[in-house]
Amino acid sequence: MPIEQPAKTNLPTLEDVAARAGVSTATVSRSLNAAEQVSRGTRERVLAAVRELGYAPNFGAQALAAKRTNTFGAIIPTMENAIFARGLQAFQEQLSDEGITLLVASSSYSAELEEQQIRTLVARGADAMLLIGHDRTPESYSFLERRKIPYVVAWVYDSDEQRLSIGFDNRKAMAELTRRVLDLGHESIAVITAECSENDRARERLAGVKDVMRENDFDLDSLRVIETTYSISNGAEAFSELMQGGQKPTAVLCGNDVLAAGALMTARQLRIEVPRDVSITGFDDIELAQIVSPALTTVHVPHREMGRGAARLLMALRNDKDPGHSIELEASLRWRETLGPAASKSN
Amino acid sequence: MPIEQPAKTNLPTLEDVAARAGVSTATVSRSLNAAEQVSRGTRERVLAAVRELGYAPNFGAQALAAKRTNTFGAIIPTMENAIFARGLQAFQEQLSDEGITLLVASSSYSAELEEQQIRTLVARGADAMLLIGHDRTPESYSFLERRKIPYVVAWVYDSDEQRLSIGFDNRKAMAELTRRVLDLGHESIAVITAECSENDRARERLAGVKDVMRENDFDLDSLRVIETTYSISNGAEAFSELMQGGQKPTAVLCGNDVLAAGALMTARQLRIEVPRDVSITGFDDIELAQIVSPALTTVHVPHREMGRGAARLLMALRNDKDPGHSIELEASLRWRETLGPAASKSN
């Protein structure tokens, strides 16, 4: 029985390729990473050897020697719904054009968990990080700075913040929506929002509502606010809580489309007609907003622009170029079917 | 001006920790990776030094020395909708319990692209891989085998296939659904499916439909099939194509919930009432299925079980334990609102 394979069936290394091509390992390395430094002939011989041996670089060795992994990290609050999907997709596409692979983790909206994820991704070799919002533990920031890991904050733009960011003004966007709601004669407003404590987007959106109510001399105490985790079923539950009891709202502003979809579902079950009996609005304008019936009036968020822009900022940072300043994008109202004039006071 | 930081602001290494704790690098390494081999006292001193210095292991070096990254890879066909989200989430959770980080990439339903992604993830150090379905290039398989990268195939169970897999019988599940449809008196059936050429799940589902039609002596030529990429808008378009022209179907079986949601949307626009005028069914039972109105009759897929199970199989494989054989899970009908009796022949 002939021995077909040597016992050690190890993968080919640079050295093997070098031997086969009759050059040094340095030349092989250069042929692969800095082709212009190598004469055409030798490069071709090397590449042939690479193909014949099925060589692929060892990631660990490469990272160790080059001190660079060409890997970026992103931590998003959740993957369970599509809120960040489109933006992340764009981010990813842009990066892979530049030869960067993306590592994604989710924090479940917990600053504590996010800090841990940051450490994990950085340990795993991330050269740069994409983060959502400004709220996180001081340790997260000091860790990144100490490690000199470039990062950009996305999904928010706040001129008060120093950190490099790309996004939109959550407060302003929600204020604009609220203004429209009040213009339609709504006087009894409720808000279903994510927990605000570690989530500046949610907090700012709520602040936007309050700003406008104040502007219009509303009593802020009359504003009912339910904080809950983003999910369809939580939206459903919160809405049903709002609609039982004496003072029913005529407009329910939801912190995002997922909550709004849940609210809409409950409305249907309770035979509450939207927007005749009650208006419901969302935020984000994910695909869901157009699928539900009636289609959701919501705030359109520039997902793809944020993703692409964040990638560009991060690449600049990683390459020690000047990224410029933070970028403010616009979030604009999408008027669809779930927002209408206030119902006559019949409840 | 006092020098606050040494010029070289490098990260602490094992050696630094060792020096500070007054032990050798070997002991530090052991304290971190095999705590039981180290006396309690020294371990505590080491851990203290680690904390004080903010030490974190260098990933590249670790991978290089240990020949193991504790990273698994998964390639799913798409991230653009939630089809794989729940399963992947479960997979991820199970893995992170075991200290494994997950790298995810998507192939856009292209075998060519998938092969490239496999290479990328393996190059980045993936110890093991999760793949969806059996269809892929022969090179993908030979690459994995040559590299001795363990993998498992999920989302399918096919007793004819040798490869380790966990999933359900797509053909059987779709056949079961089709049987119910025919029982309701439908005689004019149409199918909206993903492209079948590189997608065994889609192919098997379509085969399931045909099986049952044959069983019931239907003319297969009368079956209208539209192949398109999974997306709401494609589902919408395909449905509208089906509903114009002479021979309108009374039941439209969609290859997944996303297509079905699109069909439903168009139906609403065309004022076609579901299921009175036409029945529509989905597949997957993602959250979307319950949000749309009327709620989608669909095939429930055991997402989380697949994810968890795949993680267990892969861990066993990676640890050179016997994973046992492929696992068949059940996919069962979820009867909701979009499937009803065939409309009287009025078209």
Add this chain to the structure above:
DNA sequence: TTGTATGCGTTATCAC
């Protein structure tokens, strides 16, 4: 343009 030699930060195999 090409080769030589060194170092990157761990883990693991030995001894002790």
Add this chain to the structure above:
DNA sequence: GTGATAACGCATACAA
């Protein structure tokens, strides 16, 4: 239990 020390596979400064 603990300490030397040899890999691990590559990139790169320097020399030729």
